Every structure is written in structure tokens, then in C-alpha cells.
Amino acid sequence: MNKYAYYPGCSIKGSAKQYEESLFSVCNTLGIELEELPDWNCCGATMYVSVDEKISFALSSRNLVMAEETGMDLMAPCSACYVVLKKTQDYIQKYPEIRASVDKALTAADLVYRGTVRVRHPLEIFINDVGIEKIKSSAKQKLDALKIACYYGCQIVRPFQEFDHPCYPESMDNIFRTLGAQTVDWAFKTRCCGGSLTGTIEEVGLRLNYILIKEAQRKGANCIVTICPLCQFNLEAYQHKILKKYRDFSEMPVLYFTQIMGLGFGIAPEKLGVKRSIISPNKIIEKLTVPKGQDETQIPVSS
């Protein structure tokens, strides 16, 4: 049994509940145990480093210290949390002045940072610790009706990680192909969704997401799958607004990679938070739930 300290982040407790639900279900199937950090604080995302750099690194290091105390690796499923934690570790090591201010803040709070904890994203854990073989052997439901546009977003693959290519990653594609799904080859895997800009400069945000969804559709995908709460939210929740603005647009479901893995493992959609979708994925999921024994040719596969 693999056990990890778990840093959910604010989004997962709010608009990304289905990510946590499906993550827990998938981890359960794969024999991964998660222990939530007892009193974690917000990572700061892109926001507090825009106001105060020292405080942003100090607050982020508080989470690292708590994770270190558990002695386990730290799983951070949100890309923003992941990149902030990784960056904090990197910068504490590289810049003595950042180390000094972090230490000053931590000392005031009776905490000590040693720099021993490993920050990890579930995608990387599934690939490296669980392994593709185990994922394959856990598969119960063939996903061949799915044509997935894997959307990695920006922050998970850049610039503080080593597990995949920073512009053209493939790890998620590999998992889904192992589970029998098709993945489309597209150039926008890591093209930014706009992050918080969708909430602040809506026009730009809507256009960025319009471009992403449009391209996924052009490549023949029937769903987009993400690994980050903000990407999922931007891509899914603003589709009604995009629809109003761009006449040639049509809706498309946007799911989390853990939801798709869960479906492949034969986990019931209710346990994967599928009903929390704003754009219902039922149409594509129904294609999967063909009763056993039925002729395989009857499963409609989009060409």
C-alpha cells in the first residue's frame, strides 16, 4: 500500500469537488492511501506573488513543513498548488534571500523547513509509482467510445518538473490509450486556458477557451480531459457564454483525468462525481455502458 500526504487546495474543496471524489475512488482502486494535511493553507496560486513575494513563499513553505512532518511524499492534484509548491522549493534552494525570509517567517511560527519533502502530482504518481502495467490490469471497462483531447494546461508541466515534456507531454495520453480510449493529437495540449483572466478580462478568457475547445473538436475529440481545477472550470463553466458570443460553437463535456480513469476501472459514475458536470457527459458515457455479452460492433464509435 502506497501512502501519500494529500494537499487538496482550495479549488478542490469548492468548484472541483468531482476531482476529489474521482481521485479518491481511483486511488482506492489502485491501492493508494491519502492522508490530508491537517491544517493546510492556500498556496497563493498566481495571486499573492503579485502582491508580496516574500509572504507568498513563506505561506507556501508552511504547507511543505507540515508535509515534511508526515515523512511522506506530498500529493498536490491542483496544477497551481503543484507549481507553487515546486517553485517554492526551487527558489528557497537557489536564492539565499528567499531562504532567509522564509526562515524568518517560519521561525516566528515555530516551524522549521528542511527541504526533504517531494511534491508530486497524481498523474506523475500514477505513471511512476503505480505504473502503466498496474493501470492496465485494473481496467474493467473498455473506453473505446471515447475520443479524448488530453489537456494538460500549463503549470503542471512547466518549469519545475521532470516527468514529462514541457510543451508536448504524453503521460495522460498513455494512460487513456492503455485503457482503450483514443486520444487525439493536437497542438494545444499545454496552451494556457487563461487562468484567472476568465474572471477578470472575460473577453480574452472566453476567446482563449473558445480556441481550445474548437481545436479539440476539429481534431475529432468528443471530450476534453484536464488535470487542473482551473482549466476544467474555465473550459466548462464558460461554455454558455462562449455559445452566445461565437455562433459556430457547440458544447463539449470537460472531465477530469481521474473521472476517465475511474470509468475505465469500472467505477460507477456516481462515485466519480460525473453528475457535477455543467455540460453533461452522459451522451459519451452511455456509449460505454453497453451490457456485457452484447455484440461489440453495436457500440457506436465515432469515426
Next chain:
Amino acid sequence: MHIKREVKYQSDLSPDFTEWITSVPGGEHIKECIQCGTCSGICPMSIYMDVTPRRLMAMTNAGFEKEVLSSFTIWLCASCYSCAVNCPKEIKITDVMYALKRRAIEENIQPHPKFTIPILARAFFDTVKKYGRISESMLVVKLALKSGITMLLGMAPLGLKLMRTGRMAYTQDKIKNRKQIKKMFNALEAKA
């Protein structure tokens, strides 16, 4: 006769500004910028910017302090790091953008008086300072109260959808040990 001069003399620029940016973590290599344009080419935001990233690097290097700090560009950067991982001179452009945002907030310079991003950053910061965590829906309400009620009304259909799917938080999430966070803030803020 007075000729209106468009080109700035070197004496109109701020050499201190250039010095400052090279002292910021991530900005060390900015003077090595070769103006290749990789950043502008790869940036998904550059077509929405008033100044492209390449040009902004040149302006920062030359000391165009006011023009740089009042550009929309620094706020349109969504921190996707694609410039930073592709820059041949390893300039951490994303960190430079962050530093410029901080400086603009410090100096109270905005590209437009009704611009909401610095307000959001501030609201986010203050919420974490107080509670240690963010609740997205609370943050949106806070932002709307500061930037106008029409924005809140515009968000209503989405809000309803989030409520229906159980993705809306109705309370402000808090950490238990808020004292600890306060101590950390105090330690860093009391340096002056």
C-alpha cells in the same frame, strides 16, 4: 518653435529600474535578452497585449519604467511559463512579470482606472491573510462588490449552475491555526 519629441532621451529613462529588475529572482539574465521574439511568438496572450513580451523586455532593459508599469501586458500574463521554458537566454519572464505587477501595485499604477486584476490580487491576499484559505465564490462576491454590481449579475447564471451541481461554497473556509499565519505575516511585514 517647440517640436513635440516622440523619442525619449536616455536622461528621460530610469536606469534604477533596470538595475532593480536584474536584482529580482528570475530577472538576473534580462540584460542578455537577444530580442529573438520567442516569448511573443509562443505567448497565447500576446495578441491581446498592448506591448508584446519581447518589446516589454526591451523597454524594461532600457528603463521605460512608466510605460512598462502602466501596460496591460503585465496583467495579461496568465503565468503559463511557456516563454520561461522556451527562452534561449533563460530569462524567467514569468517572474519578471510578477515583479512588475508587484511594483505597479506598490506604486499604484494601473493601465486603466477601472482595472480589476489588482483588486482581485489584493482581495485574494487579504482573504488568505485573514483566513488562510480561499473560497472561490466568496472571492467573486468580494470582487464584484468592489468592481460593480453589474458584474455580480453577469455571474448569476453561472452561480446557479454551480449551486445545482453542488460546486458552490457558501461559507468562508478557514484554517484552525490562524495565529500561526498571523505570526508569519508579522515577522515579514515588521522589517521596516
